[in-house]
Amino acid sequence: HHAKENVLQTPTWNIFAEAPKLIMDSIQGECKVAQDQITTFNGVDLASALPENCYNVLAQDCSPEMKFMVLMRNSKESPNHKDINVKLGEYDIDMYYSADAFKMKINNLEVSEEHLPYKSFNYPTVEIKKKGNGVSLSASEYGIDSLDYDGLTFKFRPTIWMKGKTCGICGHNDDESEKELQMPDGSVAKDQMRFIHSWILPAESCSEGCNLKHTLVKLEKAIATDGAKAKCYSVQPVLRCAKGCSPVKTVEVSTGFHCLPSDVSLDLPEGQIRLEKSEDFSEKVEAHTACSCETSPCAA
Structure with missing residues (x-):
């Protein structure tokens, strides 16, 4: 009689054992990248037309501790593949497909x-093991529960205590979608393209091949204000x-x-990327997403 009772109870207990995992999954948040779509921690789908050869900040710890940063770019060899770079304390990890x-x-x-599997000797621990056709990285002390990558797809789950502390294209992981398109300067982008462009990481060296930079633009056409012509400048960069490169791919973005x-006359210092002025109107302007350079920027 008792044995029969145990047989009946076992499935019930299994269901309850799964419950905490389901709750954790719903709280934790996951950012996914597959082909040209990015799904943020808060479940918002973004079309990911990433500018060429440049790393974008997918997610980073935005608390003062800045424990991690996860970067992604389209692979130079195969547009379908993604290159991932993970910065964790003293670790700089590149994952990519080549040949x-x-x-x-x-x-x-x-x-x-x-x-593989790889495990760091020092604390905090970083572990990387094989998973399917790719790898899975975990570094819970740094705030990374799991980061799965197989060249084509990417899934990232921060630890539960990172809830609401992340920023980047993957978002804040705070279950609020009002500020989903928040840019690094704290303002909210007018469209997805503008948002994705704002999270580009400018190349630290010319050899990286990212020939794009954030620039304040002057509106080419004269706008009549009170009947007079005026010069208009973007309050945020495009x-x-x-220098020395010309655009081969462009896209329109809404800019204030x-x-x-x-x-x-407005004197804009070289490298200034924000104009602390009020926004008078919004206009679609051309943003560059791929460049052709006659000479290598390294030669300049």
Whole structure:
């Protein structure tokens, strides 16, 4: 009689054992990238037309501790594949596909698949193990519960205590979608493209191949304010090709502008990417997403 009772109870207990996991899954949040779609922690789908050769900040710890940063770009060799770079404390981890094979570098040293699973010697612990056709990285002390990557798809889950502390294209993981398109300067983008462009990480060296930079633009056409011509400047930057490069792909983005009488000159220092002025109107302008350079920017 007792044995029969146990048989009946077992499935019930299994269901309850799963309950905490289901609750955790719903609280934790997951950011996914597959082909040209990014699904944020809060479940918002973004069309991910990423600018070429440039890393975008998918997610980072936005608390003062800045424990991690996860970057992604389209692979140069295969547009369908993504390259991932993860920065964790003293670790700089590159995961990418080259010649149809998975490759990984830790602090610029190649680690072959045969050497997986990998576990760091020092605390905090970083673990990387094989999973399907790719790998899974976990570093819970740094705020990364799991980061799965197979070249084509990417899934990232921060630890539960990182809830609401992340920023980047994946969002804040705070179950609020009002500020889903929040840019690094804290303002909310007018469209998805503008939002994705704002999270580009400008190249630290010319050899990285990212020839785009954030630039304040002047509106080419004269706008009549009180019957007079005016010069208008974007209050936030737009992606433009670096000096010596010309655009081969462009896209329209909505940008706010501030206008000045035409006889007033505005001195914009080189590298300034924000205009602390009120927005007079919004206009669609051309942003560059791929460039062709006659000479290597390294030669400049």
